[in-house]
Amino acid sequence: MTAMLRQMTTRGTPYLFLLPGLVILGALLSVPLYKVVEYSLYDNVIVERNPTWVGLDNYTTLLTDPGYWSAGLNTLVFTIGSVAGHMVVGIGLALLVNADINPRARTFFRSMLVLPWIFTAVVVALNWQLLLNPFGLVNYVLQWLGLTSEPLDWLGNPDLAMWSLLLISTWRGYPFIMVSFLSGLQTVPRELYEAAEIDGAGFWHKFWHVTLPQLKPVIYGVALLDLIWTFQLFPLVWLSTGGGPGRATEVLSTLTFRLAFVDFQFAQAATVAVSILIISAAFTLLYLRNEARRL
Amino acid sequence: MSRIEIRNLVKMYGAQQALHGIDISIEPGEFCVLVGPSGCGKSTTLRMVAGLETISGGEIAIGDRVVNGLRPKERGIAMVFQNYALYPSKTVYNNMAFSLQLSKMPKPEIDRRVREVAEILELTQLLDRKPGALSGGQRQRVAMGRAIVRDPEVFLFDEPLSNLDAKLRGQMRAEIKRLHQRLENTIIYVTHDQVEAMTLADRIVIMRDGRIEQQGTPDEIFHDPDTVFVAGFMGSPPMNLVDCMVTPTGLKLGDSEIACATPERIRPGERVICGIRPDDIRPASDQPGGAPITLPVTLIEQLGTEKLVHFSAGSHDMIGKTGGRTELAEGRPQELSFDMTHAYFFDPESGKRIR
Amino acid sequence: MSRIEIRNLVKMYGAQQALHGIDISIEPGEFCVLVGPSGCGKSTTLRMVAGLETISGGEIAIGDRVVNGLRPKERGIAMVFQNYALYPSKTVYNNMAFSLQLSKMPKPEIDRRVREVAEILELTQLLDRKPGALSGGQRQRVAMGRAIVRDPEVFLFDEPLSNLDAKLRGQMRAEIKRLHQRLENTIIYVTHDQVEAMTLADRIVIMRDGRIEQQGTPDEIFHDPDTVFVAGFMGSPPMNLVDCMVTPTGLKLGDSEIACATPERIRPGERVICGIRPDDIRPASDQPGGAPITLPVTLIEQLGTEKLVHFSAGSHDMIGKTGGRTELAEGRPQELSFDMTHAYFFDPESGKRIR
Amino acid sequence: GEIEWLQWFAAEDSTGFYDELVADFQAKHPDITVKLVTQPFGKVRESIVTDNAIGVGSDVLGLNMPWTKEFLDIGILEPLDEYLAREGNSFATEDLVEAPLGQIDGHSWMVPLNAFPFVMHVNMGLVRKAGFDAPPATWEEFAAQAKAISALEDGTSGIGMPFSSQPPSNGPILTFLPLLYANGGRIMDGTTPNFDNPKVVETLQFLKDMNDAGGIAPGAASRTGGVDLEEFIAGRTGFLISPGVHSSSITGRNPDLDYTLVRVPSNGDKAYRVHGWEIGISADSDNKEDAWTFVDYLLSPEVNARAAKAANALPGNLAALDMVREGADETLLKQMEILEGDTPVEEMRQSPKAAGSWSVMTEEIQSMLRGDKTPEETAAAVQARWLDLAK
Amino acid sequence: MADTAHPSAARRAVNEERRRRWRQAGTYAALTVVTFILVFPILWMISVSLKPTTETFSLPPRLLPDEFHWGGYAKVLTDPKFRTFLLNSYLVGLAVTFLSLVIGTLAAFGFSRYRFFGDRVAKLFVITTQMVPTITLLIPYFGVIVFLGLYDTLWGLVLTYLTFALPYSIVMMNGYLDTIPRDFDEAATIDGCTPLGVLVRVLLPVALPGIISTAVYTFLLAWNEFLFALALTRSMDMRTVPVGISMMVGEFGLKWDEMMAFSVIGSLPVLILFMLVQRFVVGGLSAGGVKG
Ligand SMILES: Nc1ncnc2c1ncn2[C@@H]1O[C@H](COP(=O)(O)OP(=O)(O)OP(=O)(O)O)[C@@H](O)[C@H]1O
Ligand SMILES: Nc1ncnc2c1ncn2[C@@H]1O[C@H](COP(=O)(O)OP(=O)(O)OP(=O)(O)O)[C@@H](O)[C@H]1O
Ligand SMILES: [Mg+2]
Numbered sequence A: 001m002t003a004m005l006r007q008m009t010t011r012g013t014p015y016l017f018l019l020p021g022l023v024i025l026g027a028l029l030s031v032p033l034y035k036v037v038e039y040s041l042y043d044n045v046i047v048e049r050n051p052t053w054v055g056l057d058n059y060t061t062l063l064t065d066p067g068y069w070s071a072g073l074n075t076l077v078f079t080i081g082s083v084a085g086h087m088v089v090g091i092g093l094a095l096l097v098n099a100d101i102n103p104r105a106r107t108f109f110r111s112m113l114v115l116p117w118i119f120t121a122v123v124v125a126l127n128w129q130l131l132l133n134p135f136g137l138v139n140y141v142l143q144w145l146g147l148t149s150e151p152l153d154w155l156g157n158p159d160l161a162m163w164s165l166l167l168i169s170t171w172r173g174y175p176f177i178m179v180s181f182l183s184g185l186q187t188v189p190r191e192l193y194e195a196a197e198i199d200g201a202g203f204w205h206k207f208w209h210v211t212l213p214q215l216k217p218v219i220y221g222v223a224l225l226d227l228i229w230t231f232q233l234f235p236l237v238w239l240s241t242g243g244g245p246g247r248a249t250e251v252l253s254t255l256t257f258r259l260a261f262v263d264f265q266f267a268q269a270a271t272v273a274v275s276i277l278i279i280s281a282a283f284t285l286l287y288l289r290n291e292a293r294r295l
Numbered sequence B, C: 001m002s003r004i005e006i007r008n009l010v011k012m013y014g015a016q017q018a019l020h021g022i023d024i025s026i027e028p029g030e031f032c033v034l035v036g037p038s039g040c041g042k043s044t045t046l047r048m049v050a051g052l053e054t055i056s057g058g059e060i061a062i063g064d065r066v067v068n069g070l071r072p073k074e075r076g077i078a079m080v081f082q083n084y085a086l087y088p089s090k091t092v093y094n095n096m097a098f099s100l101q102l103s104k105m106p107k108p109e110i111d112r113r114v115r116e117v118a119e120i121l122e123l124t125q126l127l128d129r130k131p132g133a134l135s136g137g138q139r140q141r142v143a144m145g146r147a148i149v150r151d152p153e154v155f156l157f158d159e160p161l162s163n164l165d166a167k168l169r170g171q172m173r174a175e176i177k178r179l180h181q182r183l184e185n186t187i188i189y190v191t192h193d194q195v196e197a198m199t200l201a202d203r204i205v206i207m208r209d210g211r212i213e214q215q216g217t218p219d220e221i222f223h224d225p226d227t228v229f230v231a232g233f234m235g236s237p238p239m240n241l242v243d244c245m246v247t248p249t250g251l252k253l254g255d256s257e258i259a260c261a262t263p264e265r266i267r268p269g270e271r272v273i274c275g276i277r278p279d280d281i282r283p284a285s286d287q288p289g290g291a292p293i294t295l296p297v298t299l300i301e302q303l304g305t306e307k308l309v310h311f312s313a314g315s316h317d318m319i320g321k322t323g324g325r326t327e328l329a330e331g332r333p334q335e336l337s338f339d340m341t342h343a344y345f346f347d348p349e350s351g352k353r354i355r
Numbered sequence D: 001g002e003i004e005w006l007q008w009f010a011a012e013d014s015t016g017f018y019d020e021l022v023a024d025f026q027a028k029h030p031d032i033t034v035k036l037v038t039q040p041f042g043k044v045r046e047s048i049v050t051d052n053a054i055g056v057g058s059d060v061l062g063l064n065m066p067w068t069k070e071f072l073d074i075g076i077l078e079p080l081d082e083y084l085a086r087e088g089n090s091f092a093t094e095d096l097v098e099a100p101l102g103q104i105d106g107h108s109w110m111v112p113l114n115a116f117p118f119v120m121h122v123n124m125g126l127v128r129k130a131g132f133d134a135p136p137a138t139w140e141e142f143a144a145q146a147k148a149i150s151a152l153e154d155g156t157s158g159i160g161m162p163f164s165s166q167p168p169s170n171g172p173i174l175t176f177l178p179l180l181y182a183n184g185g186r187i188m189d190g191t192t193p194n195f196d197n198p199k200v201v202e203t204l205q206f207l208k209d210m211n212d213a214g215g216i217a218p219g220a221a222s223r224t225g226g227v228d229l230e231e232f233i234a235g236r237t238g239f240l241i242s243p244g245v246h247s248s249s250i251t252g253r254n255p256d257l258d259y260t261l262v263r264v265p266s267n268g269d270k271a272y273r274v275h276g277w278e279i280g281i282s283a284d285s286d287n288k289e290d291a292w293t294f295v296d297y298l299l300s301p302e303v304n305a306r307a308a309k310a311a312n313a314l315p316g317n318l319a320a321l322d323m324v325r326e327g328a329d330e331t332l333l334k335q336m337e338i339l340e341g342d343t344p345v346e347e348m349r350q351s352p353k354a355a356g357s358w359s360v361m362t363e364e365i366q367s368m369l370r371g372d373k374t375p376e377e378t379a380a381a382v383q384a385r386w387l388d389l390a391k
Numbered sequence E: 001m002a003d004t005a006h007p008s009a010a011r012r013a014v015n016e017e018r019r020r021r022w023r024q025a026g027t028y029a030a031l032t033v034v035t036f037i038l039v040f041p042i043l044w045m046i047s048v049s050l051k052p053t054t055e056t057f058s059l060p061p062r063l064l065p066d067e068f069h070w071g072g073y074a075k076v077l078t079d080p081k082f083r084t085f086l087l088n089s090y091l092v093g094l095a096v097t098f099l100s101l102v103i104g105t106l107a108a109f110g111f112s113r114y115r116f117f118g119d120r121v122a123k124l125f126v127i128t129t130q131m132v133p134t135i136t137l138l139i140p141y142f143g144v145i146v147f148l149g150l151y152d153t154l155w156g157l158v159l160t161y162l163t164f165a166l167p168y169s170i171v172m173m174n175g176y177l178d179t180i181p182r183d184f185d186e187a188a189t190i191d192g193c194t195p196l197g198v199l200v201r202v203l204l205p206v207a208l209p210g211i212i213s214t215a216v217y218t219f220l221l222a223w224n225e226f227l228f229a230l231a232l233t234r235s236m237d238m239r240t241v242p243v244g245i246s247m248m249v250g251e252f253g254l255k256w257d258e259m260m261a262f263s264v265i266g267s268l269p270v271l272i273l274f275m276l277v278q279r280f281v282v283g284g285l286s287a288g289g290v291k292g
């Protein structure tokens, strides 16, 4: 009898640990999540006090809207570009900043390099607008170096705007990857590098054949988290370009916002949100699968 | 197959000196084992030969080249690490092929060599596995295979067997011996385990605190130690080393007297350290020849085929041996016979052998 | 000091059965060693006694209590882990004091006990260090100290020495033995190393594939094995186990005949597995009594005080022994004397001993 | 009772004027407390809608005329006709600037706290340097001067056009509409969009020509209103079309600027786009009486004059003009002249999806300036997309 | 022989040393250049904060102002409003960090150390909550907060950021705890720890690097968040730094100097905090605990 009771409490232990977290998440987010899905099935929510049920009409509208598809395509470019940028810059810097140099200097460089992370998006966006402005510093330097003859309108030229946005997003996002990768680097056994050195490996060989494979789980996890976040990154894009010029940098999150708060079409916005949810869920399943494999 | 010359090798870690001028000269094809207590500088020496540590002073030559400034890959060496350091993401095949791939060897040639070595080490079945799916002994073999495929002039081993269990350790020891007989490369091998040192080495180098204490063949080291340190270090259970007073007829050990010949250089009345291996102390019934003394037995350890007899002589705890089937009781005095023909004598101050 | 009764213990991992009904009864104060090949279920058994694994069937009693449902801390046990599992962020002192602190013992009392144990284990100098700053042997002692301060009824050791080097292993083995003699706790000790098993145990339990193969005193296990498995498992180098044909006067081993007495139950013409320890095969000059046969010596391993003589008899590779100073040449036939009084015979089918 | 006043005015003011205003009101009305809820301008519109959706809307709302129609669709605003008709009001309805009062759906929905006519700010230094001695009054002069100033030296331009997509992307209503109105054009036909009319095309053509001639600062598609203003203050553009209220920050921040202010150059029509800070009452307010008491207080000539001065604007209650006129500088006097003499136009109030329509205009004008579309196509495209949005 | 060999050995040793020094110099050079480029936008922000607004747009652009203009800093440092914003941001940031570490670590411990019915579903739920763009959640979420009576309180913000930060904390801490051998748990269990005791007394000290990097992430998330901070508060007393900064983006222009000054001042403590904790972000604390 007591044994059974004990068994039950033992079985219950993990649930007790999860309880606070799940309660908070559940209490605060399950209703909003449910609401968003519900909104997407009605017409004119919020604006109308008594919205009408339209079933999947919003989805049909959405899927036939070229604006949605182009925003989707932009999102894809932006997400992949940003994540790739974060990874390349973040990993590169992590390697550099992990080098065997004076510890004080190392602390200094690490702290400096993490700076882009600690400013709020409004400031980051405005600052980059200043820098990328036709009369701004970037153009000035490029002209001074003779790389361009005319000032370029980085954020106003549809051919350049996405690149500029990727630049800003990369700048803003690499520190997270850098810090994660840096902590990962500490776990790579030194012997592996030594073995590789004896096998005749140079810097790049060591990176490709030792560092990367060793940190694959870290990279995979971090990349997927980054992917999910970048996929719905809103403030930075909205404040930097507002989706423009035209809709050249419109991504799904800015489209959602535009639908919701510019056009007050909350139902349509919810529909886009649900579509983002579905796509992110695919990422997440990928992530969980990867994690299961790691265990 | 290259000669290795290590001349006056010095290593500084900051202000701390880890090696104080090491000189070793290893013949082509010789199997040289470095032993010594933890922290004595064995790994440091080996890693300097490999090129993994910078050289603070002195010179290392492999073959005819001084390799001081060379990178590891230019030294013609291969190394097996204590914890194997296999690339976890590569298959056994690729672990072994990696260095060949880096050296841009043609694919078919790589394949031929990897398979040949795998055959020797009985790894052929495992070529597609990753290290994570191997047992300890198999990993160890892969680590060796990785070194062997390169066909280096010199092999370096840093405690390659210390992570294996006793049984496997014995097997792999034999395997390494066989490999050496077959490949005939020059080998430097670091170990803690004196059985490995004794069975594998052509030459043993005993180190202590960054200096060489003695070097020579296993027989020399074991049967003709130069210092009390070497005498105590080699042999398990270790040699009994007891502080004795020299008497005209032999030695005074605690209250008992043992009759034996002492080297001429020592006079009666002097103190001396006397070393006697446990094998040379046996119950009088086992070994009729020696000098019998009756001493109290404190503990008997049954090892199976033999028993260790712990007894005390004055303030010294000493160990003798007997066969596994000899009946002997703890806690009672026992007549023990000391075979003093194989006793060693050392100067208590300098620790040097008195011959 | 408690009796431990393990009755029909069964462990299932999912559908896979790891233990098939283990029965062990350990007297108060007894030192019980579990040995067996890797994966045979030693750790599983130990961990079930500790309460770290659930019990799928059967019963474990410590003292008078069935502990099946109890938490580890309620069982009055302490455990030393193979890899020590020291708390890396705590000092040695706090590592040792932790369980006492948890049990709300008064501070001065904790301090007294920790210092006392530290004194025994020679850890007093190290009490303020963290595990990262200790050598392997020191860590091992801290792990032991952590178990000892609790003064438990039962100690559980899971391969406590397997990560130490040979020298240290020998020292710590003796230390554990001394501790047991002093504290007189009941101990269950898991090891791979038969020397440990032989020297430490009051009772050895040999396991194989989740079953008990034989249990008894070290002498019984070593000198009176019940099965060919046990005979081959205990002893290093292992017992020579050779397939022989029984002849009217003895055995036929390869081309040679050995004269010896065979158990009555076996008739001439039957096959039998004959086990002879290497100790009982020596050069004829060493051991005049036995049956001499001339066989080719393939390899000689110098261990210092003794040499292993590898030779082949028909298709069998066998090992004999000789003293460390005996001169013997490899590659040449040698007259070897087999002391058949200590030979064992086993049924080739069942592996059971034929007495 | 307690009422909340949601506005962005206090964020624009650094003197603490609004706290004092509230304190003054509470001193006069001890039974009413007013809580000042200040939001950044860019977020007020969203906040009002969000708050309303949750049911925590403020009682008194700071409003911007272009939001009106959208808010009406959601039902946020309380009709003010009945309040305006009251006897005891501290102001006369006829004295208020007219545009905000104009009826939509048969009701008035807001009252003006203050008003800013759109004007053209002029850097006379650049004008003179380019060889002219007077600011432009007509489009022709305007184009010529802008072009000449752009040609002056590196980095100066005639005029900036803030057509960035960055929120709120309202460049067209800041610059394009004032020009259109001065050209006699309109973009609405009652309550329906009417963007593709000849006047609009003509105005677009004017912009395009000026741009092609180099009169417009480069980077219009990424230029925000803020940057536009800053560059004018920094002396980098000759002209700036924006609310007259900017004159004080221009002269305040760069006193060295040889600055004047004129009517937006016209093709004969004396019409100006009027803008201001408006006040409304939330339909969901539990305390509409107190809310009105507060609004009434804000509109009383004396308070209204103070509010106007604090914002460097003109009062919404024109009866306060005389009070503001005392000690007013020349630029303010010029604005008063415009306010009193010219026709105020405000079309965004009744326009459906105003905020969305700015984005549409912004995007289409961007593509016109890039040379991807003709003015006709631009006008047609805006019209089509706007109608689609309003559907 | 020795006579000829030694000079060459010495030369080689020097070569090696020189090579190492060159490599270090290269690393420093690369780091300096890269850091300068990447930190330049921030230098620019500092520069803007020190320029009078008219100079912000001067041509050609200049990093150093003609004359240092401390007006922005003076304004920000003297206005009590900004002190409130900073205080609120730090309060909220620290509270969120603390709570999400506590709650997240508990949940992570559950996921890491137990297999139980529904574990994958629970984890999926945790991650799913992250996947909807937060802007679309704004209105319904706002409703929940009002319903809970937490509207216009810092607690409302804390709770909100907690819901954003928790999934990350759980996932990351789970990963870190997974790297700690179970042996510690078992040793502590035998020493008499409850599961909670195992977590708090034994695992957390070992997981410190993970805790710190999770904390950094969480803090910055709360520190930088703007949309919800704006929507869920309305009194000046409850505003945070990002909202304060956005207030400087007015209808008619922008207070560049004040805005940048405020950003810089607000970020300084964060930077110092990071410098202090970054030592723990690296290096294995489990050294020596287990062998093999
Ligand atoms: N990176 C280092 N920095 C400072 N001292 C070091 C370093 N590596 C080794 N040492 C010191 O150099 C000495 C020799 O170390 P080494 O590793 O060669 O010993 P070892 O003989 O291999 O010991 P073990 O048997 O324990 O492996 C030791 O005292 C050690 O503390
Ligand atoms: N958690 C587990 N899940 C499934 N099977 C397990 C688990 N733990 C152990 N086993 C299996 O149970 C059997 C006994 O394992 P156990 O660890 O007790 O072996 P052991 O005798 O201690 O071996 P070793 O000497 O290698 O430590 C093995 O076959 C092992 O594969
Ligand atoms: Mg070493």
Ligand SMILES: [Mg+2]
Binding pocket: C042, C043, C044
């Ligand atoms: Mg085990």
